[in-house]
Amino acid sequence: MTSLNATSDTVSTIDADALIVGYDGDVTSHPQLPEDVRAAIASSASALEPSGKVGSTVVLPGTDVSATRIVVVGVGDGSEGDLRLAAGAASRACGKRPASVVVALPAADDAHASAIAEGALLGAYTFNDYKSDDAVAGYQGADWHVAGASDAAITRASILAAAVSGTRDLVNTPPLDMYPAAVAEAAQAYAQQFPIDVEVWDVPELAEQGFGGILGVGMGSSRLPRLVKVEWAPEGATSSVALVGKGITFDTGGISLKPPKGMETMKSDMSGAAAVLHIVIAAARAELPVKVTGWLCLAENMPSGTAQRPSDVIRIYGGKTVEVLNTDAEGRLVMADGLVRAIEDNPDVVLDIATLTGAQGVALGSRTSGVMGADEIRAEVVAAADSVDEAFWPMPLPAHLRDSLDSKVADLKNIGDPMGGMLSAGVFLQEFVGDTPWAHLDIARPAFNEGSPWGFNPSGATGASVRTMFRFLENRAGL
Structure with missing residues (x-):
């Protein structure tokens, strides 16, 4: 080793x-x-x-x-x-x-x-x-x-490198072997090594408790969805942070099928969930005095006779209804479930991490992630990113984009104005956070390097957001 x-x-x-x-x-x-x-x-x-x-x-x-x-x-x-x-x-x-x-x-x-x-x-x-x-x-x-x-420098570098590398490993593993239940099993295996608690919701529990977003996206696959809670809860924690990660282990686009070229890197659509899992582990290994709860929203988005259809209406956890007009706008559906459930536990702040939109890459390129949300939390994320030299750029959530999400048959629809697609996706997620301080990190392109290695970033999965979120937690801990 x-x-x-x-x-x-x-x-x-x-x-x-x-x-x-x-x-x-x-x-x-x-x-x-x-x-x-x-x-x-x-x-x-x-x-x-x-x-x-x-x-x-x-x-x-x-x-x-x-x-x-x-x-x-x-x-x-x-x-x-x-x-x-x-x-x-x-x-x-x-x-x-x-x-x-x-x-x-x-x-x-x-x-x-x-x-x-x-x-x-x-x-x-x-x-x-x-x-x-x-x-x-x-x-x-x-x-x-x-x-x-120093020993302290070596310890911190080892913890961070393990977290980033572990994230890369999960994302790089082919979707044949890395599917929702496999990610849940990986989290449970980590719980045997580190002082974290893991809870898994399988399909009957998801259905019973009303997680319509995760179920809707995952119903087209023979490999059924999961929700996984991963928690580091030290005694005397000074604050609590919830992290919600998008875990689409493979994304065909569903019935709204992607073109073949667009699917080649779609094993990377679980990058947010992989990052969240390893951020929680890193917090535990570093014994940060902050309660960190990760929510892995896991599904495989496949077309089949059981897949959700454009014009279906699903009910998100907590009751809001969504008209699904494009099954390739699936990440926001599983994330909505995760956000509502995370906020139910009353964290001080909730952040979601997702390879959410192709529009992120159009706006910011392949190396800069976008961050949206409450002004103070967005600024806190950017400050953490700047201090570890990871590129995050603050983006707005224009109020006028909310009108484009209005549905004639449901509370809202899952796609809005195609112009500013990264922003309208953020506005959609904002509907599910209430008054909880929140930020949304769209890492769609930076999470997976389709080109040659550069700096410390290899080809393939990069582990984007892990170092930033670890620094965010350190700052919350006053370190």
């Missing part, structure tokens, strides 16, 4: 597959690299014209050091964010399946060291479970040695 450790040794003397140093116009490193060795590396690297641009890498043979290779990576301005990205990019230049890597990037303080450790682990992430090559599938990761990091 991958391990993360601090080292106080002279880094040039550590036997490893790779040694990572920085570049900002000159080779720069943690002081644990002797000056004469640094100068020798700089001399060798100059022939390859290294760049200080964040994530730019050149690789040298391990002359003058005990490591097999030396990775020189651009560190930009040396900020926490740039160092996190640099460490992530450098980790991919350490060779195939390294056993040991030493990271000697310059860290001004513990926060910088933690960012470096976090970036290195996240950048090295791979998902090989379905490879037939035993050497690839069986690779358990490297032992990482970070110069100058």
Whole structure:
């Protein structure tokens, strides 16, 4: 298994597959690299014209050091964010399946060291479970040695990296194997490892208690829906936060079928629920003095003889009725159930995390998530995101869009004005939160990288929102 450790040794003397140093116009490193060795590396690297641009890498043979290779990576301005990205990019230049890597990037303080450790682990992430090559599938990761990091920095980075990687694993797993009951079973397995409580609603309980959104979306699949509650409830908690995650384990669009190309990445439509599960686990591992309750709204959206139809009317948990005019606007239906149920427990704040709309990517691109909701909660999320260098942009909930959700036969319909679709989806969810302080995080495009790796983000699932929400919880705890 991958391990993360601090080292106080002279880094040039550590036997490893790779040694990572920085570049900002000159080779720069943690002081644990002797000056004469640094100068020798700089001399060798100059022939390859290294760049200080964040994530730019050149690789040298391990002359003058005990490591097999030396990775020189651009560190930009040396900020926490740039160092996190640099460490992530450098980790991919350490060779195939390294056993040991030493990271000697310059860290001004513990926060910088933690960012470096976090970036290195996240950048090295791979998902090989379905490879037939035993050497690839069986690779358990490297032992990482970070110069100058404290135990606290190592612990925090380990918890965060595990949460992000765990989220990625769930999302990357093919929908053949990751369906609503499988996610529920995964949550129950985690409850055997960590101090969290898990409760699962299956179909009879969902029907009895009136969870019409989750049932409506999931009724077209032979693999039936679930609602899962995951909770970290420490004694003396200073506040309570509810997190609601969209968990569509595969989204065909239902009767309103997507085009084939649009389905290729739809295993990622459970990214919100995967993130919520691992955020709760991270809070428990870090023993944050905040009660955190996660709600995983799980369904598979399939077309069949039992699927919901456009023009059906469903009753959301709590009683509101919704006319379903597009079965591909399904995420907001399961989230409505989850929001109403979450608020029933009177949390101080509720946040929902969802790959909700394609319009999010149209408005903000593939790397910036949108956040809507009550002004003060929206600002709190953005502040948390800014402090961990994750891109969230505050978006409005224009009141005039509510009129486009009016239905002639129900309380509201599930689609509104196609212009500003991300916003009208947020306005729909707002109908189910009442006066509870709330924010809605639309991570549709940032949750799954369809392009090449960049920084510490791999191709495929990214774990978007996990680091932001962990910082949000830390801030709520006064840490």
